[in-house]
Amino acid sequence: MITSTRRVSPDKSEVRIAFSLDDTSDIKDVEDLSQTFPDLEQRLEPVPPCMSLRESVQVYKEHCRMAREFHHVKHEISVLEERKRKLLAELVEDEKVAAEIARLEEEFQRLTEENHTLVTLHSERRQQLERLCLANRTRQDSS
Secondary structure (H helix, E strand, C coil), X not given: CEEEEEECCCCCCEEEEEECCCXXXXXXXXXXXXXXXXXXXXXXXXXXXXXXXXXXXXXXXXXXXXXXXXXHHHHHHHHHHHHHHHHHHHHHHHHHHHHHXXXXXXXXXXXXXXXXXXXXHHHHHHHHHHHHHXXXXXXXXXX
């Protein structure tokens, strides 16, 4: 990196010129140095590079890429955890519904058996009543 400071005229302030003979293509597309990564601990945030060192710029760019990827993955994890929470709530609700269905099926089975017993008992009592009525008529006719 070559720097030079010159005063163009006595009434103007100094002008500072800096340039490097190295390939600076990596430096031209360095992300905004004011980027923040709220998901990262401060000690893990990318440190601004030494712009005169290509390797430093490359490390900074890679660090920024990894920080963005970390943010993306962390966001995906939170989305998936929320989905998991909802699915677990649905599962609990489904288990309650399944238990209610099982209880209703048992009650239906019990009531079906009770109904069958009552229909049978009703039929037996009707036959018994018919026999008693017939026996009573027979007695009245014989007297």
